[in-house]
Amino acid sequence: MQPGHDDNGASLVIFSFTDVGLAQILTEVVEEVRLSIDREVNGADLLYSLLSAPWLYSLLRPLFSFFHWSSAVPQIMASVRGLAAPSSEAQELYILLKCPHMQALLSAHDSVAQRDYGPVLPPLPDKLPDNEEAMRIVCLVKNKQPLGATIRKNEKTGNFFIARVIHGGLADRSGLLYPGDKLVEVNGQKVRGLQPEHVIQMLVQSQGNILFKVIPNTPQTTKSQPALYVRAMVDYSPLQDPAIPCPDAGMAFSKGDLLKIVDQRDIRWWQARKLHSASLCCGLIPSTNHKQRELWWSQPYQAHTCIRPCTLITHTDTYTHRCLNFCALFKMFVGIITGFRHSLRVWRRKSYSKRKPSCYSCGVSSCHNTSATLYEEVVHYQRHIDDPPRLIVLIGPSGVGVNELRRRLIKINPNTYQGPISHTTRSQKMGEKNGREYHFVTKEVFAYMVVNHKFLEYGEHNGHMYGTSLDSFQDVLDSGKICVIDLEPHCIHSVRTKKLKPYIIYVRPPSPARMKQTRKDPHFLSNRYIKRYFYDKDFEEIEEASRTMEAKYRQYFDCVIVNDDLQDSCMDLFTAIQHAQEEPQWIPASWFAPDHP
Numbered sequence: 001m002q003p004g005h006d007d008n009g010a011s012l013v014i015f016s017f018t019d020v021g022l023a024q025i026l027t028e029v030v031e032e033v034r035l036s037i038d039r040e041v042n043g044a045d046l047l048y049s050l051l052s053a054p055w056l057y058s059l060l061r062p063l064f065s066f067f068h069w070s071s072a073v074p075q076i077m078a079s080v081r082g083l084a085a086p087s088s089e090a091q092e093l094y095i096l097l098k099c100p101h102m103q104a105l106l107s108a109h110d111s112v113a114q115r116d117y118g119p120v121l122p123p124l125p126d127k128l129p130d131n132e133e134a135m136r137i138v139c140l141v142k143n144k145q146p147l148g149a150t151i152r153k154n155e156k157t158g159n160f161f162i163a164r165v166i167h168g169g170l171a172d173r174s175g176l177l178y179p180g181d182k183l184v185e186v187n188g189q190k191v192r193g194l195q196p197e198h199v200i201q202m203l204v205q206s207q208g209n210i211l212f213k214v215i216p217n218t219p220q221t222t223k224s225q226p227a228l229y230v231r232a233m234v235d236y237s238p239l240q241d242p243a244i245p246c247p248d249a250g251m252a253f254s255k256g257d258l259l260k261i262v263d264q265r266d267i268r269w270w271q272a273r274k275l276h277s278a279s280l281c282c283g284l285i286p287s288t289n290h291k292q293r294e295l296w297w298s299q300p301y302q303a304h305t306c307i308r309p310c311t312l313i314t315h316t317d318t319y320t321h322r323c324l325n326f327c328a329l330f331k332m333f334v335g336i337i338t339g340f341r342h343s344l345r346v347w348r349r350k351s352y353s354k355r356k357p358s359c360y361s362c363g364v365s366s367c368h369n370t371s372a373t374l375y376e377e378v379v380h381y382q383r384h385i386d387d388p389p390r391l392i393v394l395i396g397p398s399g400v401g402v403n404e405l406r407r408r409l410i411k412i413n414p415n416t417y418q419g420p421i422s423h424t425t426r427s428q429k430m431g432e433k434n435g436r437e438y439h440f441v442t443k444e445v446f447a448y449m450v451v452n453h454k455f456l457e458y459g460e461h462n463g464h465m466y467g468t469s470l471d472s473f474q475d476v477l478d479s480g481k482i483c484v485i486d487l488e489p490h491c492i493h494s495v496r497t498k499k500l501k502p503y504i505i506y507v508r509p510p511s512p513a514r515m516k517q518t519r520k521d522p523h524f525l526s527n528r529y530i531k532r533y534f535y536d537k538d539f540e541e542i543e544e545a546s547r548t549m550e551a552k553y554r555q556y557f558d559c560v561i562v563n564d565d566l567q568d569s570c571m572d573l574f575t576a577i578q579h580a581q582e583e584p585q586w587i588p589a590s591w592f593a594p595d596h597p
C-alpha cells in the first residue's frame with residue numbers, strides 16, 4: 001500500500017497488487033470500461049453492470065482479506081485532516097473512523113483475516129536426530145472446553161494412541177490430532193509404558209500451555225460418510241453406562257430426540273449430535289451393534305439406569321481405553337371416532353378390560369421388540385400438494401379432553417376435518433343413516449371382521465359391539481378430507497404405516513390444580529350414559545395416567561398440546577394440523593422404502 005496524490009493534491013491510499021491474478025482482473029476491468037466508454041453506454045447502466053460483475057467480487061474478496069484496516073485508518077484520517085475543504089462525506093468518514101468501536105471492529109477484522117489470534121508455537125529443537133520419525137507438535141492452552149478425543153494404550157508395546165476424535169470438538173476443529181496418532185510426549189515427558197492414569201494426571205496438573213508430541217498416523221483415505229438421521233426410541237445416559245469408554249464424551253438422549261449420526265466407523269460407539277441443538281460437537285452413542293448389551297436395551301420403556309459404579313476403563317483385547325476428553329481442562333490448540341369414544345369415555349375408565357385391541361394391533365405393538373429399535377431412521381418429508389393428507393392422531397389420558405378437542409375441530413370446519421365412521425351391531429335409530437353415524441352391521445359380519453383383523457380396536461357396550469376399522473380412515477382420506485382420530489396408545493403401531501403417515505399429537509393435562517380450575521363445569525354432552533362432575537381424585541388420576549403414557553410412548557409423539565384453556569388448545573390443535581400437512585417433518589424412513597412384492 002502506498003500513499004499517492006489526486007488532482008487536488010489530496011493524499012490517497014493506493015494499493016499495489018503483486019498478485020498476477022489480480023493484475024489480470026484489473027487489466028480486464030480497465031479494458032471493459034474503455035469499451036463501454038467507446039460504445040457511449042448510459043452511465044447508470046455501466047455502473048450497474050460494474051457493481052454486479054463477478055470479477056468485482058473476485059477483486060474485493062482478496063482485497064478485504066489482505067488489507068490492514070487498522071494500520072490504514074491513521075493514514076486515511078491524516079489524509080482527510082490535510083484537506084483544505086473536506087466534503088461532508090469526508091468529515092463523516094473521519095468521525096466514523098475516530099470512533100473506538102469502529103477501530104476495534106477493524107482491528108478484529110484484521111486479526112481474523114490474518115489468522116493471528118492463535119498462540120505462537122515454540123521453535124523446533126535445534127538438533128533433530130536424522131532417524132527420528134516425523135513428529136507433530138501440538139500445543140494446547142488450558143481451558144474449560146473438552147478436548148474431544150480419547151486415548152488407548154497398547155498393553156503389549158506400552159504405546160499410547162489417539163483412539164477417536166469427536167466430530168466438532170476442539171481436536172477435530174484444530175485438524176491437528178487424528179485417530180491412530182501415536183502419543184509420544186506430553187510436556188516433554190515420554191508417555192510410553194506409563195499407566196494411563198499417569199498420563200491423565202500429567203494433563204490435569206499441567207498449567208498454561210501443554211505440548212503434545214505425536215507421530216502422525218498414516219493418513220487414511222476414509223470416504224466421508226453420509227449422515228444418518230434417526231429418532232431415539234429409548235432413553236440413554238452415558239454417565240450410567242458402564243460400558244462406554246469415556247462417559248464425558250458420551251451424549252445423553254431421550255426417547256423422541258432427533259439425532260444426526262455423523263460417524264459409524266467404530267462398530268460399538270457411533271458419533272452423533274442432536275438436531276436443533278446449539279452445540280456442533282458430537283458425542284458418543286451406542287451403536288446398534290451392541291449385541292452383548294441387548295438385554296440391557298430390551299428392558300422396554302425404561303430409562304436405562306445402572307447401579308454399577310461408573311468406571312472409565314474398558315479392556316478390549318490388548319488395548320486399554322482412557323478418556324482424554326479431560327473435560328473442563330483445555331481451551332484450544334494450535335496447530336379413534338367421535339360416537340364410539342363419546343359413548344365409551346367413562347366406560348373406558350371403569351371397564352377397560354372389556355375393550356380389546358384387534359389381534360392385528362396386538363401382534364404389532366405389544367409384541368414389539370425394543371432391542372431392535374434403539375433408533376428409528378428418519379427422513380425429512382415435505383408433503384406434496386397431491387399427496388393424501390396425513391392421518392391426524394390424538395392421544396391422551398382418558399378425561400384430558402381429547403374427544404372434546406376433536407369434536408370442536410370437526411364442528412368448526414366439517415368440510416376439512418372428519419372422523420372415521422365406526423361399525424356397530426346395535427340397531428339403527430330414527431334419524432340415523434347407515435354410513436353416516438355408524439356402519440350398521442350384523443353380529444356375523446362384525447365377527448367376520450374381527451377374525452380378519454379389520455378392526456384397529458373393538459369393544460362391547462350395553463350388549464352391542466363397536467369397532468373402528470383401518471379402512472374407515474382410508475375412506476375419509478380418499479374423500480380428500482383430513483381424517484382426525486383419537487386412539488389408545490397401544491394401537492399406535494397399527495396406524496404407523498406408509499399409507500396413513502400419521503401425525504401424532506399428544507394431549508397433555510395441565511397441573512391438577514389448573515384442571516380443577518378449568519374443569520369446574522365440564523359439559524358431559526359427550527357422554528350420554530353417565531353424567532358426573534370431575535372429582536379431585538380424577539385430576540390426580542389423569543396426571544398419573546399422563547405420566548405413564550408419556551414415559552411409554554413419547555418417542556412417537558410429533559407434537560404435544562397442553563389442554564389448559566379450551567379455546568387456546570383448539571387453536572394449538574389447528575396450528576399443529578396445518579404444520580403437519582404443510583411443513584417438512586421427520587418421518588420414518590421405512591415409509592419411503594419401496595413396497596415389497
Ligand SMILES: Nc1ncnc2c1ncn2[C@@H]1O[C@H](COP(=O)(O)OP(=O)(O)OP(=O)(O)O)[C@@H](O)[C@H]1O
Pocket residue numbers: 341342344345346348349396397398399400401402403404405518519522523524525526563564565566567569
Ligand atoms: N380445556 C378444557 N377446559 C374445560 N373443560 C374441558 C377442557 N377439555 C375438555 N373439557 C371437558 O372435559 C370433559 C372430558 O373431556 P373429553 O370427553 O373430551 O375427554 P376424553 O379425553 O375424550 O376422555 P374419554 O376418552 O374418557 O372420553 C368434557 O366434559 C369436556 O367438555
